[in-house]
Amino acid sequence: MDAELHQLTLTQLAAGLGRREFSAVDLTRALLERIERHDAALNAFVTVTGDEALAAAKRADDARAAGEAGVLNGLPIVHKDIFCTRGIRTTCGSRMLEDFVSPYDATVVERLARAGAVVLGKTNMDEFAMGSSNETSYFGPVRNPWDLERSPGGSSGGSAAAVAARLAPAATGTDTGGSIRQPAAMTGTVGLKPTYGRVSRYGMIAFASSLDQAGVIARSTEDAALLLGAMAGFDPRDSTCIEHPVPDYVAALAAPLEGLKVGIVRQHFDQGLDAGCATAVREALAVLEACGATLTEVDLPNLDLSVPTYYVVAPAECSSNLSRFDGVRFGHRAADPGDLTELYCRSRGEGFGAEVKRRIMTGTYVLSAGYYDAYYLKAQKVRQLIADDFRRAFADVDVIAGPTSPTPAFRLGDKTDDPITMYLNDIYTIGANLAGLPAISAPCGFVDGLPVGLHLVGPHFGEEAILRCAHHYERATEWHATCPDAYR
Amino acid sequence: MSAGAWEAVIGLEIHTQLATKSKIFSGASTAYGAEPNTQACLVDLGYPGVLPVLNAEAVRMACLFGLAINAAIARRSVFARKNYFYPDLPKGYQISQYELPIVEHGELWIEDDDGGEKRIGITRAHLEEDAGKSLHEGLDRWSGIDLNRAGTPLIEIVSEPDLRSAREAAAYMRKIHTLVRYLGISDGNMQEGSFRCDANVSVRRRGETALGTRAEIKNLNSFRFVEKAIIYEIERQTDLLEEGGTVVQETRLYDAAKDETRAMRSKEEANDYRYFPDPDLLPVVIDDDFVESLRGTLPELPDAKRRRLVDDYGVRAEDAAILASSRALADYFEAAARATGANAQLVANWVTGDLAAALNRDGLDIDASRIGAADLAGLIDRIDDATISGKIAKEVFEAMWAGEGSADAIIDARGLRQITDSGAIETVVDAVIAANPSQVAEYRAGKDKLIGYFVGQVMKETGGKANPAQVNAILRQKLSP
Numbered sequence: 001m002d003a004e005l006h007q008l009t010l011t012q013l014a015a016g017l018g019r020r021e022f023s024a025v026d027l028t029r030a031l032l033e034r035i036e037r038h039d040a041a042l043n044a045f046v047t048v049t050g051d052e053a054l055a056a057a058k059r060a061d062d063a064r065a066a067g068e069a070g071v072l073n074g075l076p077i078v079h080k081d082i083f084c085t086r087g088i089r090t091t092c093g094s095r096m097l098e099d100f101v102s103p104y105d106a107t108v109v110e111r112l113a114r115a116g117a118v119v120l121g122k123t124n125m126d127e128f129a130m131g132s133s134n135e136t137s138y139f140g141p142v143r144n145p146w147d148l149e150r151s152p153g154g155s156s157g158g159s160a161a162a163v164a165a166r167l168a169p170a171a172t173g174t175d176t177g178g179s180i181r182q183p184a185a186m187t188g189t190v191g192l193k194p195t196y197g198r199v200s201r202y203g204m205i206a207f208a209s210s211l212d213q214a215g216v217i218a219r220s221t222e223d224a225a226l227l228l229g230a231m232a233g234f235d236p237r238d239s240t241c242i243e244h245p246v247p248d249y250v251a252a253l254a255a256p257l258e259g260l261k262v263g264i265v266r267q268h269f270d271q272g273l274d275a276g277c278a279t280a281v282r283e284a285l286a287v288l289e290a291c292g293a294t295l296t297e298v299d300l301p302n303l304d305l306s307v308p309t310y311y312v313v314a315p316a317e318c319s320s321n322l323s324r325f326d327g328v329r330f331g332h333r334a335a336d337p338g339d340l341t342e343l344y345c346r347s348r349g350e351g352f353g354a355e356v357k358r359r360i361m362t363g364t365y366v367l368s369a370g371y372y373d374a375y376y377l378k379a380q381k382v383r384q385l386i387a388d389d390f391r392r393a394f395a396d397v398d399v400i401a402g403p404t405s406p407t408p409a410f411r412l413g414d415k416t417d418d419p420i421t422m423y424l425n426d427i428y429t430i431g432a433n434l435a436g437l438p439a440i441s442a443p444c445g446f447v448d449g450l451p452v453g454l455h456l457v458g459p460h461f462g463e464e465a466i467l468r469c470a471h472h473y474e475r476a477t478e479w480h481a482t483c484p485d486a487y488r
Numbered sequence: 489m490s491a492g493a494w495e496a497v498i499g500l501e502i503h504t505q506l507a508t509k510s511k512i513f514s515g516a517s518t519a520y521g522a523e524p525n526t527q528a529c530l531v532d533l534g535y536p537g538v539l540p541v542l543n544a545e546a547v548r549m550a551c552l553f554g555l556a557i558n559a560a561i562a563r564r565s566v567f568a569r570k571n572y573f574y575p576d577l578p579k580g581y582q583i584s585q586y587e588l589p590i591v592e593h594g595e596l597w598i599e600d601d602d603g604g605e606k607r608i609g610i611t612r613a614h615l616e617e618d619a620g621k622s623l624h625e626g627l628d629r630w631s632g633i634d635l636n637r638a639g640t641p642l643i644e645i646v647s648e649p650d651l652r653s654a655r656e657a658a659a660y661m662r663k664i665h666t667l668v669r670y671l672g673i674s675d676g677n678m679q680e681g682s683f684r685c686d687a688n689v690s691v692r693r694r695g696e697t698a699l700g701t702r703a704e705i706k707n708l709n710s711f712r713f714v715e716k717a718i719i720y721e722i723e724r725q726t727d728l729l730e731e732g733g734t735v736v737q738e739t740r741l742y743d744a745a746k747d748e749t750r751a752m753r754s755k756e757e758a759n760d761y762r763y764f765p766d767p768d769l770l771p772v773v774i775d776d777d778f779v780e781s782l783r784g785t786l787p788e789l790p791d792a793k794r795r796r797l798v799d800d801y802g803v804r805a806e807d808a809a810i811l812a813s814s815r816a817l818a819d820y821f822e823a824a825a826r827a828t829g830a831n832a833q834l835v836a837n838w839v840t841g842d843l844a845a846a847l848n849r850d851g852l853d854i855d856a857s858r859i860g861a862a863d864l865a866g867l868i869d870r871i872d873d874a875t876i877s878g879k880i881a882k883e884v885f886e887a888m889w890a891g892e893g894s895a896d897a898i899i900d901a902r903g904l905r906q907i908t909d910s911g912a913i914e915t916v917v918d919a920v921i922a923a924n925p926s927q928v929a930e931y932r933a934g935k936d937k938l939i940g941y942f943v944g945q946v947m948k949e950t951g952g953k954a955n956p957a958q959v960n961a962i963l964r965q966k967l968s969p
Contacts, residue, residue, distance in 0.1 A: 083537075084536060084537045090536070090537075092536070097536065100536070102535070102536070102537070103530065103535075104530060104535075106537060201539065202537065202538070202539050203537040203538070204537055205536045205537045206536075206537070206768075208767075209767035209768050210767035236541065237539060237541060238539050238541075239539065239540065239541050239542065239768060239769050239770055240539075240767075240768065240769075240770065316764060317767055319571075319762075320569050320571050320580070320581050320762070320764070322580075323571060323573065323579060323580020323581055324534040324535075324536070324578060324579045324580050325536075326573060326575075326580060328575050328578075328633065329533055329534070329535075329578065330535065330536070331536075340575065340631075344573055364762065367571070367762035367763075367764055368760055368762060369760045369762075372762075372764070376764060
């Protein structure tokens, strides 16, 4: 039986635990063994928390025996290493925080633990979530389970690879400019970025505060819905977290698709999109139509401005957010600094990698006196135009569909010399971040054996619509259940 | 050199700590004097992942201040990040308000150098968090960081460059100090750094309208230092310009020990703070109902109180100004004045005189006075009904201060009741005249001044208890030839 556990989804595992077919300890032990066996090649984990996981699994079994099981009782998950975990180091993929142990739990960590989830470990990521290939991690790149020579995408690449390789049924991730959805597309998993403000950012190490949003990577929309329900909700510790009721996302999946209006963005298919990906996405749209949805074309005229806008706003915020890493109170501190300036320069120079430095420099520049209006302020105005485009589009449609990423997974090292090409990888996903909208990537086929993602964007707090749409698509196809051969 | 040819232009930026229980963006205590770093939570320490949450009480206090200076309360104000690196600034940025402050366009009236009323414009007052403290003494080649103060709420009150002298600047600062304490929004404790000020000073030829180049003097934490630093700075700039030199725009520090200001950093070395709206905080939105309900909680303000003390109690204007400088002092005065049948000016004299001196001597606030308002009124009643003289009253006051009981109890216990019995006084006067024949002869020969000598002798014989007016009258009558 154990050999099969890793193939089960969260929902299936919950049912098995409920029927006492296996215990949480059995399940945890099985997955820890798989991590032990496979992660040397994948490098999806920065830290595996075996002892803590087994202890938590034991508590979950005891709770179940006492009739006190929470909705996620005994279900194993992994956390992106950007979420602060009390007593367990939180590196954010950086040398700066190589030995940083948080004295508190992030709200997301706390909520999932309270629901009974068992944390197997912390997953690898692009340094401070800055990257689209996981190659900026201080702990080395993560490898894509579909092809170990390829990137799993980023920045939540460790979470995506762990879920795709069946090392964990589900993972948390964060998405500032596609960082959940792009790796989900490249690993054949489901990646959900909720509405900005749906999930608390407290305890999630900030990259770009106005864009960062916690979400999930899972193997089915049902699992994504289940986890979102446990993570979402108002948190008084995050002023940008919105007081909005949390619906039963799982229950909302079943409603039929009839009458759902799906918008297709003409610009998505204009140029730069891999032909194979385009075919897979078009076929997926046809499936949605067959499920009862109606397709209409929508226009997002400012979409081509989203990447440049993002690369002003995000670095600006990051340049300020990362100022606290100064070697004074926590994190890397240079040895024997001669004076204060040297303490700063060397601690930060040694602690941060090249991509993080590039973005801090860019952000510092765009906020500088004399440049602020031309860059930061202009970008905020364009951001508003992009948000307005979406608002107009959602007056006519319920969901906007398209590709998640212009290409399937690329080879490690292919784009590291050219940041601009790397940045363009996020062209379809960044709009949802700039407008604060919920979006999901669902597996929709393969190109040369590599997964392709279908991207669905909803209006504010429209998680139910995109989850339902993805769920119906998933029931009509088998893509999400396809497992890389080496990880069966 | 003619100082009269030059005019100083001064603007003040006053930082006032707000008297909230917890910090502006965290739940940590703001109490002063704790062991270093014991009142700084993860938010104050700027830990990875933490987020600020605005303290509503700080917003209320800032708005109350705005109403008290007749300012506009912004219905929408925005927190911004002021970015710079310093070890006592944990996040690498200070959360402040920049383009959209919560209070704008206020005013305050001060007495100008000619004794008239002068309006000082208040450009803005914005909310921000305080930084921690760097400690350099006694730590060898290390610096210590105490983050207890980090995140304490401040309002920065920025005046227009309407002040024209060091005296006006100090008067303005005192007035703001009085106001924030009246409103109960700050303890105004300058030793603890709750109330401090930066002064922007420039000079120009009298009659010019353009502003001269200014220097900013940082961190002045007493009224005296503000006055002295500005006096020094005006002189320095005037001398410089007289000699044909130019003033450099720079930040300067005042050295109280040497009574001079010294250059700290020039404009070129100034930080580019890279202000931008803090994405972790929502705009502060305030509605009319909130402002109106807050207006209803405004206490009587210092100027109104001062005028009322003159109008209702007939107190001299100078005394009213002193009494109205503190809400507690004015309350004390009013309570005492109401409790006695005596003239309120007599009460004012005692409160601003002997009582103030005693409080000052023991380093006490009026709230901690060893003599309550009703007890002081009891003492004043005995002066008023001539039971004791003003001079004896001082002795009784000291005994009361020492805790010996009420005025009546002390007067009885010490036998201080004034002698008003003419017969008794006449007996003493007769004895004095008999004992001083030569002085009597001199007096009668026209040396009028000797009356003082005789009064003194009588008072000495009666232990100071004889009614001075009666003594005087009886003496004159008996000495007349």
